[in-house]
Amino acid sequence: MSAAVATKQKASREDSLVASTSIKTEQLHLTRRSPAYWRVTIDNPPINVMGPQMVRDFQQIIRAIEVDEQVKVVVFDSAVDGYFLNHSDFTAKLEDLTSMPPGPTGLPPWPDFLVRLSRAPVASIALIRGRATGNGSEITLACDMSFASREKTILSQWEVGVGMVAGGGPMARLPQLIGRNRALEVLLSLEDLSGETAEAYGYVNRALPDAELDAFVEALATRIAQFDKWGIGQTKRLVNTSLPPDVELGAGWDACIASLGRPAAQNGIKALIARGFHKPGDVENRLAYYLGQIPH
Amino acid sequence: MSAAVATKQKASREDSLVASTSIKTEQLHLTRRSPAYWRVTIDNPPINVMGPQMVRDFQQIIRAIEVDEQVKVVVFDSAVDGYFLNHSDFTAKLEDLTSMPPGPTGLPPWPDFLVRLSRAPVASIALIRGRATGNGSEITLACDMSFASREKTILSQWEVGVGMVAGGGPMARLPQLIGRNRALEVLLSLEDLSGETAEAYGYVNRALPDAELDAFVEALATRIAQFDKWGIGQTKRLVNTSLPPDVELGAGWDACIASLGRPAAQNGIKALIARGFHKPGDVENRLAYYLGQIPH
Amino acid sequence: MSAAVATKQKASREDSLVASTSIKTEQLHLTRRSPAYWRVTIDNPPINVMGPQMVRDFQQIIRAIEVDEQVKVVVFDSAVDGYFLNHSDFTAKLEDLTSMPPGPTGLPPWPDFLVRLSRAPVASIALIRGRATGNGSEITLACDMSFASREKTILSQWEVGVGMVAGGGPMARLPQLIGRNRALEVLLSLEDLSGETAEAYGYVNRALPDAELDAFVEALATRIAQFDKWGIGQTKRLVNTSLPPDVELGAGWDACIASLGRPAAQNGIKALIARGFHKPGDVENRLAYYLGQIPH
Numbered sequence: 001m002s003a004a005v006a007t008k009q010k011a012s013r014e015d016s017l018v019a020s021t022s023i024k025t026e027q028l029h030l031t032r033r034s035p036a037y038w039r040v041t042i043d044n045p046p047i048n049v050m051g052p053q054m055v056r057d058f059q060q061i062i063r064a065i066e067v068d069e070q071v072k073v074v075v076f077d078s079a080v081d082g083y084f085l086n087h088s089d090f091t092a093k094l095e096d097l098t099s100m101p102p103g104p105t106g107l108p109p110w111p112d113f114l115v116r117l118s119r120a121p122v123a124s125i126a127l128i129r130g131r132a133t134g135n136g137s138e139i140t141l142a143c144d145m146s147f148a149s150r151e152k153t154i155l156s157q158w159e160v161g162v163g164m165v166a167g168g169g170p171m172a173r174l175p176q177l178i179g180r181n182r183a184l185e186v187l188l189s190l191e192d193l194s195g196e197t198a199e200a201y202g203y204v205n206r207a208l209p210d211a212e213l214d215a216f217v218e219a220l221a222t223r224i225a226q227f228d229k230w231g232i233g234q235t236k237r238l239v240n241t242s243l244p245p246d247v248e249l250g251a252g253w254d255a256c257i258a259s260l261g262r263p264a265a266q267n268g269i270k271a272l273i274a275r276g277f278h279k280p281g282d283v284e285n286r287l288a289y290y291l292g293q294i295p296h
Numbered sequence: 297m298s299a300a301v302a303t304k305q306k307a308s309r310e311d312s313l314v315a316s317t318s319i320k321t322e323q324l325h326l327t328r329r330s331p332a333y334w335r336v337t338i339d340n341p342p343i344n345v346m347g348p349q350m351v352r353d354f355q356q357i358i359r360a361i362e363v364d365e366q367v368k369v370v371v372f373d374s375a376v377d378g379y380f381l382n383h384s385d386f387t388a389k390l391e392d393l394t395s396m397p398p399g400p401t402g403l404p405p406w407p408d409f410l411v412r413l414s415r416a417p418v419a420s421i422a423l424i425r426g427r428a429t430g431n432g433s434e435i436t437l438a439c440d441m442s443f444a445s446r447e448k449t450i451l452s453q454w455e456v457g458v459g460m461v462a463g464g465g466p467m468a469r470l471p472q473l474i475g476r477n478r479a480l481e482v483l484l485s486l487e488d489l490s491g492e493t494a495e496a497y498g499y500v501n502r503a504l505p506d507a508e509l510d511a512f513v514e515a516l517a518t519r520i521a522q523f524d525k526w527g528i529g530q531t532k533r534l535v536n537t538s539l540p541p542d543v544e545l546g547a548g549w550d551a552c553i554a555s556l557g558r559p560a561a562q563n564g565i566k567a568l569i570a571r572g573f574h575k576p577g578d579v580e581n582r583l584a585y586y587l588g589q590i591p592h
Numbered sequence: 593m594s595a596a597v598a599t600k601q602k603a604s605r606e607d608s609l610v611a612s613t614s615i616k617t618e619q620l621h622l623t624r625r626s627p628a629y630w631r632v633t634i635d636n637p638p639i640n641v642m643g644p645q646m647v648r649d650f651q652q653i654i655r656a657i658e659v660d661e662q663v664k665v666v667v668f669d670s671a672v673d674g675y676f677l678n679h680s681d682f683t684a685k686l687e688d689l690t691s692m693p694p695g696p697t698g699l700p701p702w703p704d705f706l707v708r709l710s711r712a713p714v715a716s717i718a719l720i721r722g723r724a725t726g727n728g729s730e731i732t733l734a735c736d737m738s739f740a741s742r743e744k745t746i747l748s749q750w751e752v753g754v755g756m757v758a759g760g761g762p763m764a765r766l767p768q769l770i771g772r773n774r775a776l777e778v779l780l781s782l783e784d785l786s787g788e789t790a791e792a793y794g795y796v797n798r799a800l801p802d803a804e805l806d807a808f809v810e811a812l813a814t815r816i817a818q819f820d821k822w823g824i825g826q827t828k829r830l831v832n833t834s835l836p837p838d839v840e841l842g843a844g845w846d847a848c849i850a851s852l853g854r855p856a857a858q859n860g861i862k863a864l865i866a867r868g869f870h871k872p873g874d875v876e877n878r879l880a881y882y883l884g885q886i887p888h
Contacts, residue, residue: 123484144480160827163820171830177475179769179794180834184736187827188715188816201794202475202497224484226592228459228560234551235456235483238467241544242476248833255826264820296818419780440776473771498771498793520780522888524755524856530847531752531779534763537840538772 023064025057029079035070036225043079046280050110050135051089052096058113059103065120072229073221074120076139077127082280084128085136087158088167090269090278094260110135111249114142114168118243121233123224127217128153128195128204133287138168141177144236146204147220149213153195155203159256161190161291162272163264167256172248178202192288264296271295319360321353325375331366332521339375342576346406346431347385348392354409355399361416368525369517370416372435373423378576380424381432383454384463386565386574390556406431407545410438410464414539417529419520423513424449424491424500429583434464437473440532442500443516445509449491451499455552457486457587458568459560463552468544474498488584560592567591615656617649621671627662629817635671638872642702642727643681644688650705651695657712664821665813666712668731669719674872676720677728679750680759682861682870686852702727703841706734706760710835713825715816719809720745720787720796725879730760733769736828738796739812741805745787747795751848753782753883754864755856759848764840770794784880856888863887 023030027044040061042048065074078084103112117124117139126132126139126146131154140146140155148155159166166187174183178201186193186203195207208216224232259265269277271294276283283290319326323340336357338344361370374380399408413420413435422428422435422442427450436442436451444451455462462483470479474497482489482499491503504512520528555561565573567590572579579586615622619636632653634640657666670676695704709716709731718724718731718738723746732738732747740747751758758779766775770793778785778795787799800808816824851857861869863886868875875882 123480143477144484145477160819160823163823165823165826165830171827172833175768175831175834176471177477180831181735181737181769181797182794183831183834184715184828185797187831188736188819188824189812202478205477205481220485223588226588227456227484228558228564228592230558230560231456231459231461231555232484234461234555235467236480238461238544238548238551239471239476239479239483241468241540242471242479244833248830252830255830259823259826262820262822264822268820292815292818296820419776439773440780441773472767473773498774501773501777516781519884522884523752523780524854524860524888526854526856527752527755527757527851528780530757530851531763532776534757534840534844534847535767535772535775535779537764537836538767538775 023060025060027054028057028061030061030064034225036072036229037221038065038071038074040074040076041079042076042085045080047278047284048078048080048083048086048130048136049089049278050085050087051092052100055097055100055109055113059109062113062116062120065122066116070229071122072227072232073123073125073225075125075127075217075221076143078130081130082152083130083136084126084132084153085139086131086284087134090273098257105246107246107250108253110168111246111253114138115243115246115249117142118144119240121229121236123232123236125217125221126204127213128155129210129213130154131284132156133158134166135168138166138170140204141170141173142168147213147217148195148198148204148207149210150195150207151210153198153204153207155193155195155198156190156288157187158190158287158291159259160188162268162294163262163296164259164268165252165255167253169244169249169252171252172244174203176242176244190288190291192286268294268296319356321356323350324353324357326357326360330521332368332525333517334361334367334370336370336372337375338372338381341376343574343580344374344376344379344382344432345385345574346381346383347388348396351393351396351405351409355405358409358412358416361418362412366525367418368523368528369419369421369521371421371423371513371517372439374426376426378426378448379432380422380426380428380449381435382427382580383430386569394553401542403542403546404549406464407542407549410434411539411542411545413438414440415536417525417532419528419532421513421517422500423509424451425506425509426450427580428452429454430462431464434462434466436500437466437469438464443509443513444491444494444500444503445506446491446503447506449494449500449503451489451491451494452486452584453483454486454583454587455555456484458564458590459558459592460555460564461548461551463549465540465545465548467548468540470499472538472540486584486587488582564590564592615652617652619646620649620653622653622656626817628664628821629813630657630663630666632666632668633671634668634677637672639870639876640670640672640675640678640728641681641870642677642679643684644692647689647692647701647705651701654705654708654712657714658708662821663714664819664824665715665717665817667717667719667809667813668735670722673722674744675722675728676718676724676745677731678723678876679726682865690849697838699838699842700845702760703838703845706730707835707838707841709734710736711832713821713828715824715828717809717813718796719805720747721802721805722746723876723879724748725750726758727760730758730762732796733762733765734760739805739809740787740790740796740799741802742787742799743802745790745796745799747785747787747790748782748880749779750782750879750883751851752780754860754886755854755888756851756860757844757847759845761836761841761844763844764836766795768834768836782880782883784878860886860888
């Protein structure tokens with residue numbers, strides 16, 4: 001097969017991906033509300049954890065965003081009540097994650113997705129309702145904007161509480177966004193932040209009354225979807241000089257994987273699961289509290 | 297004429313510029329309230345747009361600031377009711393702007409003025425009352441401090457709404473000041489921000505009740521004008537390590553000029569003018585709204 | 593004495609330093625509430641100025657923190673009513689400060705302490721009650737987190753008001769934390785900021801009601817002290833990519849020392865002392881006001 005034919009076939013596969021009105025990968029739904037305005041809905045009930053399959057799905061989504069010539073706005077939301085996007089799936093085999101080939105940036109698939117999302121020439125918006133912990137905070141930080149339910153948002157990084165290091169870049173991104181002092185508070189206190197505090201810290205753009213959140217994001221996304229794609233992409237390209245170097249997200253990922261091999265993390269996660277972590281209930285609802293209760 | 301004589305004559309012209317109590321360039325008034333405390337009043341009624349003449353005036357002002365040995369504080373304000381400093385003058389010929397020689401930084405005159413203002417060894421303060429859109433936002437970001445009328449301020453970048461890219465550096469400066477997420481909200485939502493929101497975001501230092509704004513800025517400027525010029529200049533020099541590289545403002549300018557040559561911008565500006573843009577009235581008053589109404 | 597013996601003796605001294613439950617250097621008390629949670633209490637009545645002895649004490653403290661294998665949290669507080677940590681001691685001989693050998697970073701002892709504190713693999717917390725001016729602001733900025741009494745905090749940099757430049761790095765650190773515009777307001781207006789304004793600006797993490805401050809910090813420190821030291825250290829290491837280069841703190845120190853040799857600073861400090869500066873009373877209580885009253 002000649003290179004030209006291969007390229008054409010690849011383009012054709014991508015075209016068909018692009019042409020359909022919706023893509024349902026296993027745990028993410030991509031819905032095209034219009035050619036310019038897409039929604040990606042995270043749907044892994046009951047508590048929206050992220051395992052290897054969801055990482056593969058995010059890879060598929062970002063490829064679709066990058067090759068499309070019409071999309072200007074992508075909103076990320078959740079179909080699971082009480083959870084935007086949660087910590088990783090600790091019932092999955094770690095090897096299923098670590099054996100995935102790196103993405104085009106050379107980074108492993110999760111940080112690869114995050115840095116490509118920040119660089120994609122479209123406006124990305126996190127619509128946050130429910131718990132956004134670990135990966136949920138990390139995708140919020142990778143999105144261009146984020147709007148949170150005032151009553152129903154919990155934002156947090158929780159990793160240090162079980163002897164881990166966060167894997168999706170909050171050490172690189174939070175200090176630029178909310179200042180080094182509040183970044184270290186988030187990363188070392190592990191508090192469950194309310195929408196109101198997240199807004200006060202600048203962690204999210206705005207926290208809105210829950211009843212107004214959907215209409216606000218819909219209006220904003222529809223508005224931006226009218227504008228010229230070239231202008232959006234050029235403006236974002238020039239803003240992106242402020243992004244941390246990709247290598248910092250790689251270093252965070254490496255520290256995260258290293259932490260998982262240590263007894264502190266293995267014991268911490270085990271102790272938390274013994275109390276009810278990883279299924280609906282009080283530990284997931286009040287994770288910050290329980291991180292202070294397990295033996296360390 | 298020998299180089300020495302030319303230098304002397306140039307110095308003499310600058311001395312006389314410096315010695316006078318006030319300079320009235322065509323659209324900017326420089327008033328020396330004291331040798332240490334200057335005001336620059338923007339005055340291009342009815343809506344304070346910025347065309348090539350005002351850019352030339354800003355060049356003259358920054359030269360006067362740089363060569364003066366006594367000035368410590370420069371306040372920028374407006375003589376035009378309802379407008380601090382507005383978008384560019386689209387009735388002017390673009391060539392009149394693009395044909396100007398670059399300034400001493402090598403950048404075109406508007407970004408050249410902005411980066412020199414940020415580096416000048418004096419405290420620069422924007423006193424904002426009325427609309428500060430496009431150029432008005434950009435000079436705010438270039439000033440060292442900014443204080444805004446709580447009731448009468450509208451801060452915005454509007455360019456993407458007509459297919460343009462902003463030309464005076466907000467992509468380089470806003471992420472550092474208000475975080476990447478809110479910077480992209482400003483640059484892609486194009487909302488008319490109130491003084492209150494601008495303060496909450498850190499876009500301006502403070503929003504004050506309109507009745508208190510003038511006295512507050514007067515007291516602050518008078519206070520700083522007492523202090524030692526060397527100490528002010530040294531302190532600012534060390535703060536300025538946090539400035540974005542000048543080359544980023546150049547890249548933004550280039551993208552802006554490129555955007556003006558595209559049909560999207562030409563059609564966008566035309567559609568807006570057809571609705572009443574560029575003269576006093578509802579489109580100028582509610583620009584964010586109308587940016588969502590024109591065809592794209 | 594052979595190098596090996598010398599090293600062993602040095603290690604032994606440091607071990608004993610580490611093993612004791614508390615260290616009382618002359619003006620700083622180090623108390624180990626547990627092996628993992630230390631307090632450093634600043635105690636130089638009546639107004640907690642910092643002279644050469646306190647700088648030596650801070651050097652001893654940072655060495656103890658760095659070599660200890662168990663400490664995870666260090667809280668800095670004050671034993672002096674009304675003062676967290678104040679400006680420098682102008683009754684001390686400048687030579688006693690400038691003749692100290694540089695620390696391990698190559699920087700003079702005060703900036704050396706500050707950059708090592710920011711890099712130490714423990715969580716450092718400033719508990720601020722009373723005036724935190726000059727050095728007190730600088731240690732706040734070097735700590736990982738800071739919590740302030742809402743009613744009893746005064747945060748400020750005051751140096752430019754007497755023709756000086758700040759010596760402990762606020763020019764390098766404040767723009768990243770609170771934005772360039774508010775950093776220059778702090779550094780050039782010299783205002784006495786309340787806890788409430790400091791929180792609104794992000795200068796401190798939070799301002800709490802005075803009656804709740806101690807319990808809040810105690811709970812947070814106790815909480816973090818439970819977590820895995822490796823995870824804390826790795827997380828902080830990755831956050832620290834956002835620190836300004838050490839060389840910027842060195843440049844600020846050099847400008848500070850240079851400023852002290854100029855008549856402006858010598859006259860300014862003299863004029864302030866003539867009004868009651870440097871002892872308990874109205875000038876220390878309302879320093880910002882008096883900085884505007886002395887002749888310049």
